[in-house]
Amino acid sequence: MIDISHLAKKFAVESPKKLSEQEKKDPRLKGRFFHSVKDVSFRCEKGEVVGLLGPNGAGKTTTLRILSTALKPEQGEVHINGINVLKDPVLARKKIGFLSSSTGLYGRLSGRENIAYFGQLHGLSKARIDEKIAEMADLLDMHSFLDRRAENFSSGMKQKVSIARAVIHDPELVILDEPTTGLDIMATATVMSFIERLKAQGTPVIFSTHHLDEVQALCDRVVVINLGETVFNGTTAEFADLSGGHMHQSFLHTLNGTKEEHSNVVNL
Numbered sequence: 001m002i003d004i005s006h007l008a009k010k011f012a013v014e015s016p017k018k019l020s021e022q023e024k025k026d027p028r029l030k031g032r033f034f035h036s037v038k039d040v041s042f043r044c045e046k047g048e049v050v051g052l053l054g055p056n057g058a059g060k061t062t063t064l065r066i067l068s069t070a071l072k073p074e075q076g077e078v079h080i081n082g083i084n085v086l087k088d089p090v091l092a093r094k095k096i097g098f099l100s101s102s103t104g105l106y107g108r109l110s111g112r113e114n115i116a117y118f119g120q121l122h123g124l125s126k127a128r129i130d131e132k133i134a135e136m137a138d139l140l141d142m143h144s145f146l147d148r149r150a151e152n153f154s155s156g157m158k159q160k161v162s163i164a165r166a167v168i169h170d171p172e173l174v175i176l177d178e179p180t181t182g183l184d185i186m187a188t189a190t191v192m193s194f195i196e197r198l199k200a201q202g203t204p205v206i207f208s209t210h211h212l213d214e215v216q217a218l219c220d221r222v223v224v225i226n227l228g229e230t231v232f233n234g235t236t237a238e239f240a241d242l243s244g245g246h247m248h249q250s251f252l253h254t255l256n257g258t259k260e261e262h263s264n265v266v267n268l
């Protein structure tokens with residue numbers, strides 16, 4: 001189980017000229033700081049899949065990077081099965097499998113070598129690494145390219161290897177930042193089945209996405225972040241019920257509403 005409460009993270013703006021027109025008008029820009037995440041709270045229990053939604057720039061990646069220990073927040077707490085992630089990041093990292101939207105593979109290594117390298121970093125034996133790679137090659141349909149050098153992989157191949165690499169150590173919690181972005185229909189279906197399997201094993205999964213059909217198919221809970229704040233935190237059924245079952249309408253509704261309006265389902 002992961003419990004995230006009242007996260008806040010700001011970045012110093014080095015040059016205001018580098019900000020986009022949208023960021024210049026964003027209420028989160030205050031003087032020399034951009035407050036990307038202002039107040040984000042939610043939980044993910046054992047065996048639950050939580051879908052993290054929000055418009056571009058809402059603060060999803062920043063939130064997920066805090067959960068994965070890649071960023072330190074100014075405020076807030078994160079606990080995974082009793083471990084304080086911010087106070088004990090080394091131990092927390094062993095418990096988390098994190099797929100970043102930006103990390104690359106080592107192009108001169110094969111897919112298999114890329115995955116095995118992460119297994120070694122986690123201290124797994126060669127036998128265990130081989131066993132895990134064989135299992136994930138089946139689950140993620142990677143046999144046809146696993147032994148090729150990663151430099152010429154397609155987006156789907158790269159993403160599958162990156163997912164396998166993120167979970168080689170059987171983490172207690174899996175965090176995936178936009179795992180299906182840029183993937184074709186078949187690769188998306190494979191990644192979704194993989195998430196379903198994690199759920200069936202009892203592993204909590206948090207993933208960010210812009211695809212509401214994925215949320216409807218996979219998620220137990222929905223969290224919507226807008227302008228750095230949690231504006232919805234409830235079950236997928238509660239989310240759908242906001243607009244009589246129309247997920248897109250529900251999403252727009254949460255963006256247009258306020259925290260108070262959704263206080264029946266926002267659990268901050």
Ligand SMILES: Nc1ncnc2c1ncn2[C@@H]1O[C@H](COP(=O)(O)OP(=O)(O)OP(=O)(O)O)[C@@H](O)[C@H]1O
Binds near residue numbers: 061
């Ligand atoms: N290191 C940084 N320095 C300055 N600003 C940053 C930094 N990282 C993120 N931001 C800003 O914080 C805001 C939130 O970014 P974030 O990547 O968390 O959004 P997101 O919800 O993941 O968006 P998307 O859906 O487009 O991926 C954006 O305006 C972004 O430019």
